[in-house]
Amino acid sequence: MKSIRGKKYVLGIKPKNKMMVPIYWCFQFHLDEDKGMEELTGWAQYNHIPVIYKKKFGRWF
Structure with missing residues (x-):
């Protein structure tokens, strides 16, 4: 996975x-x-947890 235009990907655990x-x-x-x-x-x-690649996801504070 490569960063796009110097931006790093943000990952989230839902x-x-x-x-x-x-x-x-x-996190990044x-x-x-x-x-x-x-x-x-x-x-x-290994832990049977699905990994889903999405462009955007909702976050709350």
Whole structure:
């Protein structure tokens, strides 16, 4: 996963049965974004957690 025009991707963990992601469950990889995404998807597959790629998601404070 590469950043677009110098912008980093924001990732969010959505609680089950909720429509929005809490702001404190949103994060970015600051160093090696590609390696971070590989580790995150590997962890999710190991724990049977679906990973969904969306362009935008709702957040609340």
